[in-house]
Amino acid sequence: MSVKNLKRKPGRTIALVLLTAFLALAVFGGSVVVLSLRNGLQSLEARLGADIILVPSEAQSKVSFQNMFLQGTTGAFYMDASVTEKALEVPGVEKAAPQVFLASLKADCCSIKIQVIGIDPEKDFTVQPWIARSLTGELGDLEVAVGCKVEADIGEIIRIYEQRCKVIARLEPTGTGLDTAVYCNMDTMNKLLAAAEAKGISHKITSDDDSVVSAVYIKVKDGYDIDTVNTALTGKLRKVTAVRTRSMITGVSDSLAGVSRTVTTMIVVIWVLAFIILLLSYVMIIRERSREFAVLRVLGASRKMLGRMALLESAACGLMGGILGVIVAAVGVFAFASLIESSLGLPYLMPVFSTVLLLAIGTILLSIAVSAAASALSAWRLSRVNPGTALREGN
Amino acid sequence: MILKADNISKTFFRNTGSANYFYAVSSMSLEVPSGSVTVLTGRSGSGKTTLLNMLAGILEPTKGKVLLDDTDLYSLKDDELSRFRNKRIGVVPQGRSAVDTLTVMENILLPAKLYEKTAPAEEARQRMDDFEIDHLADAMPRELSGGELRRMAIIRALVQNPDVLFADEPTGDLDDENTEKVLSALSSFAHDQKKAVFIVTHENDALKYADRIFRMEKGQIDLQENQSGESV
């Protein structure tokens, strides 16, 4: 009976379904975006496992170091390799891991520039654990691991400054700029630097010194105040800026809070509006359907049966709307994930499948509940319809 | 089997006028016995439909009781009363009474389907054939004329096979030939199957089938006529 009612009043059903679909779309899409941002922030925190990062003073202004992390813009800046050793001499410094950056020429392998990051597997404590999850063994000579956003298959050879590098691992997504980079060990990096030099791209600080680093990741010993160590490092090392990772993360989490506030407000506004529209439509339906319900009463349907029928119909509308909304939102959010990410400019990491599934089910249940709640008043009124008077009014 | 109304009255509230309520039906008693056709006539607005609704268990009287055999209709809970009405009281309401989302056949079998899985489809086909709407079984109500809808509602009540059948202006939209058919079907339902039939009408066609005639005016039963030769 309910099914027939829905099927044979397609206009009414479609309108109600679309309305709930819109609700579900807003909730599901919005929550996936917010969750992805949260995930991205967590992932950023994990990958920035260092307390302090030392970069050349020029890096702060020249190529925003932060952008490299958040959006994967390419950048290269160098300082003397001795910074690592000197940093370790500062009291309170537990670990110091150097990294060397190099931006590929786009003509080489890809249609765009790619950030190449050289790490020292012996000393590294930030990127290495992440690489280890996708790669057993170590990065060998002219072997690279690629971030998930670099389209290259394992075993494929990519050319960087005419050097043929073999891809031996694809890394898990982090939602940060690290996903667009290519990783290699220091030996490979030195070869690449030399090749770049041959192409006229110089990394040298002084004409005689070949050994350079781009950033040094510092882990502070337990019990030492990070700020004190920071000041000590800045004092000791010239032309080097010490960046506290906390300040980067705080910056990101501030913008994240802003975005999620906006999204949440939007969801709430959409819900309030759509709920009011739903409520009004159901109230309007009371007039339209009071005659139908009066006939059913006359034929011996009890109030309970009628109330149940009205609620069942609206719940069915909610179910269909919820599913439709979730599907549309899922297609949009997942297909255009990179677009959303680049337009937000924040770390963005999709939640795992089970979370998404849970979210989808939750959204659908919520749509059913809201649809039923919006129709509750009308269901009650319709079930109390006075058959005698309602049938008369129709004449 | 007998349906009794014991001193029932119904008042409605009005917003205009000096008195803020009026009697649609003032205190009256009457009996509708099985095996007979009872006709209630009167001008429109005289309270006929209100009385029918109260007798049929659809409209609770302000005062008084309605008894079907020993059951006081309005002492039942809604669930019980609904089920009771579904089994024992059939109503052909005034005007259009089709459920628009169901086909004609589904409409006719609707009372049975409310509480049971099986429905007397064979009987429904037979009745539709008698009333010449058998070709409309799968049509939707909006495709039907007023007269066809009327016949559908009557078939629905007959197929329901109740002990008491109420019909409010059953011949309203019908031509002469169909009026005769409907009235004789209602009459044979009363006499052959020993059921009570109660017809409300302002037309005179029904009178010749009536065993008992009530005339209603201003909420009162004004006159009672017994047709000669028929037992009450």
Place this chain on the structure above:
Amino acid sequence: MKKQMIPGCVMLVLALVISIGSLTFLSPCIHEDGSVGACWWAGRALLGLGCLLGVLALLTLVSGRARFGTYLSSIAVCILGILTPGTLISMCRMSSMHCRAVMQPAMIILFSVSALAAVIGVLLSGKGKA
């Protein structure tokens, strides 16, 4: 308007979006120095497929006799459209590039919806003949 023509209208609108989109907001990547990659050729192919789909959609609206077959061939065109970006013609290496972030998913969705419309068209126009 006949029921069987509705999918054709939907297809026509989508074909317009595909064709115009491939030249504007759904365009492939063009680098700062004006050079182009493989994705640019994918964009050209998509423009052609979009136009072809548009012509087929018009045909379903104009010719009642050829409708069934036209819808059927539209499905094939849509499948080609779905496969073109990424599968048949490669995109840029980086998934944050415009061709991978916007053009590819949008085109796949547009062609998928068109394919769905064409399937509905086949079902609707096939029914009358059976």
